[in-house]
Amino acid sequence: MTATLPALQTDGLGSHWTPRLEALLAAGRAAGADLVEVFLERTDHLGLLAEQDRITSVTPAFGMGAGIRVFLAGRDGFVSTNDLSDAGLNQALEQALGMLGLQRNGAVRSGFEGLPALRDFGAVKADWLPRCPALNEATLRLLEGTDQLQRHGRHLQARRGSYARDWQEVLVAASDGTFGRDVRLHQSVGLNVLAADGEHRSSVGRRYGTSGRPDDLRQWDAEASAREVCESAGTMLYADYVEAGQLPVVLANRFGGVIFHEACGHLLETTQVERGTTPFAGKVGEPIAHSAVTAIDEGLSDGAFGSLCMDDEGMEPQRTVLIENGVLQRFLSDRAGELRTGHARTGSGRRQSHTFAAASRMRNTYIAGGPHTPEELIASVDQGLYCKSMGGGSVGPTGQFNFAVEEGYLIENGQLTKPVKGATLIGEAKEVMPRISMCANDLELAAGFCGSVSGSIFVTVGQPHIKVDSITVGGR
Amino acid sequence: MSTATPGLNAEALRSRLEQLAASAGIHQWDLGAACSTDTSVQVDRGEAKQLKGAQRSSITVRVWNGDGLVGVTSTSDLSESGLARALAGARDASAYGNPDDTPAFSPLATAPLPQLDQPHHAPRGILHLLDTLKDAERQLLDRHAAIGTVPYNGLAERSSERIYLNSAGACRQQRLSTASVYLYARAEETGRKPRSAGAMRLAYGAADLDVAGCIDEAAERTISHLDYAPIDTGRYTCVFSPEAFLDLIGAFSSLFNARAILDGVSLSSRDAIGEQLAVPFLSIHDNGLHPGNVGASAFDGEGTPTQRLALLEGGVLRNFLHSEATARAFGVAPTGHAGLGAKVSVGPDWFEIGPAAGSSGGQGGLDRFQASEPIVWIDSLSALHAGVKASQGSFSLPFDGWLVKGGEARSIEAATVAGDIRQVLKAIIGFEGEAKVTPDGLCPLVWVEGLSITGEA
Numbered sequence: 001m002t003a004t005l006p007a008l009q010t011d012g013l014g015s016h017w018t019p020r021l022e023a024l025l026a027a028g029r030a031a032g033a034d035l036v037e038v039f040l041e042r043t044d045h046l047g048l049l050a051e052q053d054r055i056t057s058v059t060p061a062f063g064m065g066a067g068i069r070v071f072l073a074g075r076d077g078f079v080s081t082n083d084l085s086d087a088g089l090n091q092a093l094e095q096a097l098g099m100l101g102l103q104r105n106g107a108v109r110s111g112f113e114g115l116p117a118l119r120d121f122g123a124v125k126a127d128w129l130p131r132c133p134a135l136n137e138a139t140l141r142l143l144e145g146t147d148q149l150q151r152h153g154r155h156l157q158a159r160r161g162s163y164a165r166d167w168q169e170v171l172v173a174a175s176d177g178t179f180g181r182d183v184r185l186h187q188s189v190g191l192n193v194l195a196a197d198g199e200h201r202s203s204v205g206r207r208y209g210t211s212g213r214p215d216d217l218r219q220w221d222a223e224a225s226a227r228e229v230c231e232s233a234g235t236m237l238y239a240d241y242v243e244a245g246q247l248p249v250v251l252a253n254r255f256g257g258v259i260f261h262e263a264c265g266h267l268l269e270t271t272q273v274e275r276g277t278t279p280f281a282g283k284v285g286e287p288i289a290h291s292a293v294t295a296i297d298e299g300l301s302d303g304a305f306g307s308l309c310m311d312d313e314g315m316e317p318q319r320t321v322l323i324e325n326g327v328l329q330r331f332l333s334d335r336a337g338e339l340r341t342g343h344a345r346t347g348s349g350r351r352q353s354h355t356f357a358a359a360s361r362m363r364n365t366y367i368a369g370g371p372h373t374p375e376e377l378i379a380s381v382d383q384g385l386y387c388k389s390m391g392g393g394s395v396g397p398t399g400q401f402n403f404a405v406e407e408g409y410l411i412e413n414g415q416l417t418k419p420v421k422g423a424t425l426i427g428e429a430k431e432v433m434p435r436i437s438m439c440a441n442d443l444e445l446a447a448g449f450c451g452s453v454s455g456s457i458f459v460t461v462g463q464p465h466i467k468v469d470s471i472t473v474g475g476r
Numbered sequence: 477m478s479t480a481t482p483g484l485n486a487e488a489l490r491s492r493l494e495q496l497a498a499s500a501g502i503h504q505w506d507l508g509a510a511c512s513t514d515t516s517v518q519v520d521r522g523e524a525k526q527l528k529g530a531q532r533s534s535i536t537v538r539v540w541n542g543d544g545l546v547g548v549t550s551t552s553d554l555s556e557s558g559l560a561r562a563l564a565g566a567r568d569a570s571a572y573g574n575p576d577d578t579p580a581f582s583p584l585a586t587a588p589l590p591q592l593d594q595p596h597h598a599p600r601g602i603l604h605l606l607d608t609l610k611d612a613e614r615q616l617l618d619r620h621a622a623i624g625t626v627p628y629n630g631l632a633e634r635s636s637e638r639i640y641l642n643s644a645g646a647c648r649q650q651r652l653s654t655a656s657v658y659l660y661a662r663a664e665e666t667g668r669k670p671r672s673a674g675a676m677r678l679a680y681g682a683a684d685l686d687v688a689g690c691i692d693e694a695a696e697r698t699i700s701h702l703d704y705a706p707i708d709t710g711r712y713t714c715v716f717s718p719e720a721f722l723d724l725i726g727a728f729s730s731l732f733n734a735r736a737i738l739d740g741v742s743l744s745s746r747d748a749i750g751e752q753l754a755v756p757f758l759s760i761h762d763n764g765l766h767p768g769n770v771g772a773s774a775f776d777g778e779g780t781p782t783q784r785l786a787l788l789e790g791g792v793l794r795n796f797l798h799s800e801a802t803a804r805a806f807g808v809a810p811t812g813h814a815g816l817g818a819k820v821s822v823g824p825d826w827f828e829i830g831p832a833a834g835s836s837g838g839q840g841g842l843d844r845f846q847a848s849e850p851i852v853w854i855d856s857l858s859a860l861h862a863g864v865k866a867s868q869g870s871f872s873l874p875f876d877g878w879l880v881k882g883g884e885a886r887s888i889e890a891a892t893v894a895g896d897i898r899q900v901l902k903a904i905i906g907f908e909g910e911a912k913v914t915p916d917g918l919c920p921l922v923w924v925e926g927l928s929i930t931g932e933a
Contacts, residue, residue: 049819051739056577057819058569062561063534063552079529082552092531099527099602139572158740158867194741194867201868203741241870244709244894244930274520275627277662279670355530392862397627397662398670400890402874404862424863424872424892424930428669474872474892474930 013040013171013181015118020086021173022114024093028070029112029175031102035071036093037174037335039312040064040084041354043167044129050142050161053150058135065354070096074339078357115179121309122169122183129167129185131214138163141217145191148226154234158194163187163217166458172314180314186305186458187216188447191225195233202236202421204229204389204406209447210303211458232389232407235419242408242420242475248384249425249468250377250411255390255446257461259468260295260367262393262401263429264288268297268322268330269348269360270337271453277397279430283328289433291326292370299347299363305447306363306459313349313358320346322365326434334360352455359454366462370439374465377438379414385423385473386411395429402426424474432471440465484511484533486639486649496560497539497643502567504540506581506642508777508816509533509554516632517605519613521625524606535559536816538579539566545573548818569818577738579820582800582810585646585779590765592774597633597653597681605631605682609657612687616661619695622702626694628660628674633682640779640816648779654771655682659694663702671704671887673697673855673876678770678915697855700878704887707879707931712852713905714893714927715844718912718919720854720875722827725760726916727864727871728897732762732787732795734802735822741867743898744793746806754791754901757835761786762797762813764825768913772826777816782825785811790832791901797822827917831907838906842923844880851880852929854893869896891931900924 021038028036042064049057066089067080077099079092094104133141145161153159168184188209195202206229210216251259264280272278280288289295299308299317308317313335321329333341334349337360349358378386386409393403405423409416445462489509497505511533518525536550537559547570549562609631616626633655640648660674675693679685716724728743731753736742754760763784764772775781778800786794798806799814799822815821831837844851854877863873872894878885908921 054574054576055572056574057817058572059548059550059817060565060569061550062558062565063550065552075524075527077527077529079531081531082533082554083531088531092529095529096527099524099529135568135572203865203867241894244892244928246932274525276625277627355532357526357528392859394859394862396858397660397672400874402859402862402892404859404872422870422872422894424859424874424894426874426890426892428890472890472892472930472932474874474894476872476894476928 012042013169017171018115024089025173025175026112027104028093028097030110031097031104033070033072033097033102035175037069037172037313039067039354040171042169043353046165048138048142048163050146052159053143053146055139055143066092067354067357068092068096069357070100071339072100072102075100076336076357080355112175115173116177119180122181125183128183128214132165132187133217138217141220141222142189145189145222145226148223149191149193149230152227153193153195153230155195155197155237156193157196160192162190170312172312174314178314180310182309184211184308185214186211187213189217189220191229193229193233195237197237200237202233204233204236207447209305209458211305211307213303236407236421239419239421241422242385242473244475245473246470247473248381249387249471249473250381250384251387251463251466251468252389253442253464254444255448255461256387256466257366257446257463258390258393258403258448260463261362261365261450261461262395262403263427263432264295265297265362265365266395266452267399267429268332270331270333270341270343271359273331273341273343274337279399280328284330286328287326288328289323289326290436292439293323293326293433293436294368295323295366296321296368297332297362297365301364301445301460304364304445304460308363311347311349312351315345315347315349317347317363332360332362334358350454350457352457356454359452361452361454361457362450362459364445364460364462366443366445367439367464367466369441369443369464372438372440374440374442377440377465377467378411378416380438380467381411382413384411386416399429400426401429422475426472426474432468435469435471436466437469438467484509484637484639486641486647489639490641490647492556492559493641496563500563500567502539502563504643505538506640507535507537508638508640509535510636510638512634512636514632514634515599515602515605516630517602517609518630519606519609522610522614527602527606529602535562537562537566538816538818539563539570541567541570541573544578545570545575546579546818547571547573573818577801577819579801581642581644581646582778582780584781584810585642587781589648589774589781592765592772593767594652595680596651597683599633599635600682605633608682608687612657612659612691615691616659616695620663620699622663622665623661623698624664626659626661629658631657631682640775640777642779646779648775650774652771653681655679655685657685657687657690659690661694661698663698665702671698671701673701676915680770701876701887704889706889707891707929709930711926712929713849713923713925714852714854715908716854716922716924717856718921719914719916720857721829721922722914722916722919723857723860725827725829726824727860728866729824730866732797732824733822734796734798734806737796738802738805743867743869748793751793752791753793754788755838755904756791757832757838758788758791758901758904759830759832760788761828762824762826763828766826766828766918768918769826776812776814778810778814778820780810780812780814782812790835797824827919829917829919830911838904840906842906842908844908845883847880853878853880853885869898871895871897889932891929894928894930
């Protein structure tokens with residue numbers, strides 16, 4: 001089969017939009033807005049699903065849209081639309097202005113001097129989409145993955161492989177002179193199995209993702225991924241349920257970083273400061289974690305899922321040290337966060353799509369490596385839990401977080417012993433951060449998705465092996 | 477200022493698709509289209525925090541190729557070129573259609589639709605929403621000195637329209653207006669941990685929203701969690717609120733899902749109809765047509781009419797939820813629970829849970845405030861996306877709730893509840909109170925014995 005999906009129209013987003021954008025921004029300013037921002041987007045998505053040894057779903061999708069945001073005296077109005085015609089964009093602008101009690105008056109430019117030359121981060125990425133595997137090649141790679149699951153797994157009742165390719169072109173213009181364009185490419189591939197033997201069941205999944213690497217699927221090591229998934233499923237198939245209690249835990253590296261993401265990272269976003277829902281507001285310069293903890297959020301790591309050339313407000317990303325040796329250094333801030341909380345922008349204004357206003361969000365977030373070996377952490381625990389693989393989690397409005405342990409082992413007398421399942425870790429950031437007492441020297445990152453006020457975005461979590469002295473382990 | 481009501485012209489859309497399909501040599505196709513206009517507001521301590529509007533449109537096109545295989549493409553571009561590209565994309569994707577599981581048009585796509593009583597309200601406009609929400613926030617803040625903020629709040633109204641068309645002449649169309657309000661308050665007393673709780677309401681228009689009820693419920697629940705204590709880890713009899721039990725059943729709805737059964741990821745098998753899954757006094761129906769289901773759909777993604785379907789009667793499994801393809805595989809009729817895709821998803825609409833008709837309803841006279849032993853009253857479950865293993869049956873979930881002892885309820889500081897859904901369904905003792913209408917269904921308080929609670933005591 002040689003079918004290929006039609007390419008995107010070539011009439012994309014670029015400097016030819018300048019006159020239309022300038023007219024919109026000028027009209028908004030003339031109506032009295034402090035600042036007007038236009039976010040334009042085109043997307044091209046491909047999703048594939050393989051089950052057992054057959055492709056069972058091919059889901060292409062493409063779209064376009066605009067989000068127009070108007071600021072006035074600290075407030076903002078935001079309108080999104082799929083209609084990129086002049087009439088559609090003007091209607092959206094008028095609606096956003098009207099939300100703030102402003103009316104378009106057709107006056108000449110006022111306080112807006114026009115857009116500068118476009119900063120085009122996407123110019124060198126024009127070939128990214130064509131370089132991605134064509135449909136036929138992608139399906140074959142995915143079927144290779146489910147075949148490898150069959151080769152390496154036992155008692156498998158269901159085998160699934162999934163692939164997602166998300167291409168996004170964005171153009172951001174604002175009346176403060178912001179004018180940038182970028183092209184983003186995210187690809188991820190996942191393998192899942194359900195193993196069953198009598199009453200014993202285990203379901204295990206892993207997802208691997210990168211950004212800006214068209215050859216990612218070609219370079220994916222399907223066998224290594226399948227081995228990892230099957231090994232975990234086999235181990236967990238006969239695992240007992242964990243016994244509940246207050247325990248010391250050692251969290252593995254890579255996706256173990258979800259604990260910092262949920263327990264602390266969200267609370268260092270200015271959206272939480274605005275809401276009054278973070279216990280860390282006003283604590284910059286004060287210790288909020290154990291001195292062993294240094295934590296970073298950045299958008300710069302090559303190929304990482306949360307990396308960007310510019311954020312969704314047109315600002316280049318930074319390497320932001322959040323916590324250094326336990327002391328709070330900075331919050332992650334976007335345009336509205338800077339306006340309302342005074343924390344300077346960090347290139348962290350992110351959104352799922354044009355239908356969301358940008359908000360301060362994490363990018364690649366991780367705890368830095370420490371001096372210990374992973375074995376030293378485990379050896380330091382008499383009775384505890386080793387969390388080799390983490391599931392998802394969440395944090396509530398009072399800072400209470402939770403996350404699921406996909407693959408766990410008991411630690412007894414400093415040694416890993418039997419596998420256990422069904423564990424949930426719960427706690428509060430303020431209480432848990434000071435209990436991260438040891439960090440190992442094996443920092444690794446893992447791709448993930450984060451859902452919050454501005455939708456679901458691509459992020460990286462990460463950490464070395466870490467030890468938490470005590471945490472509530474929910475179980476049976 | 478008000479927002480315009482969206483509009484889709486079904487016949488014009490059909491005409492365009494027919495022309496494009498004919499020129500592309502496509503003889504069989506169907507589509508689902510939707511458009512909506514949304515307006516929403518959020519406030520923060522008396523000030524507008526964010527005002528938001530959205531005009532959305534989307535279309536999903538399926539085509540059948542010469543080999544009878546199906547492909548699909550979705551787009552938000554409803555222009556002529558967008559539709560042409562969607563058709564071309566779907567045709568190309570059809571080369572990878574699954575010959576073992578090919579959807580067809582639903583045989584019920586032209587059957588009469590149920591009549592839904594869904595009054596259509598014109599939008600009130602964003603400034604009205606803003607004033608209403610500011611007032612609601614102020615009232616909630618005034619309820620208790622400890623309530624300092626309402627960090628999560630929103631008032632929204634939506635006008636929407638959806639269409640299903642196919643090349644065999646089916647034409648479904650539904651217009652709807654809905655409104656919603658939610659208020660989640662945060663309260664903190666000196667030297668104590670912050671606590672949070674909230675409430676939400678749905679209606680067909682902003683004017684019909686029970687904002688006062690939402691304020692009352694959010695205040696009552698938040699205040700009730702101010703005085704908290706840790707709970708000892710152990711096994712307890714638990715009383716699930718209607719919302720919590722509906723969430724739990726929803727998380728394990730793959731038990732009733734024919735798609736999940738065919739995919740091998742359900743706890744049920746295809747020959748499980750007639751099995752005793754639960755206590756003999758429990759019934760579960762899926763009923764998207766219930767008047768309490770605000771915003772009910774009259775038809776599913778394949779145009780099949782929505783219906784009331786018995787899932788468990790007297791604890792016995794009676795039916796599965798079906799799409800056209802799964803129904804054909806099982807030799808039954810589609811039930812109106814399908815999405816639209818090359819591989820069609822299946823999902824529940826709105827549950828009715830309660831005592832089986834003619835049964836005792838389990839143990840009578842249950843009253844958590846009269847119980848002789850400590851009772852854990854589960855108000856709401858969290859993190860269902862992470863703590864539920866649907867294909868294994870197990871769950872371990874954080875919850876908000878109270879320990880009821882000696883007729884007094886005291887909020888639980890932080891805890892998880894864990895168990896197995898199959899054991900839960902067989903460990904139900906009975907029901908307390910009248911069934912309550914919630915956004916997800918209808919359910920009374922449900923008593924379940926012997927669940928594992930992990931606390932911090």
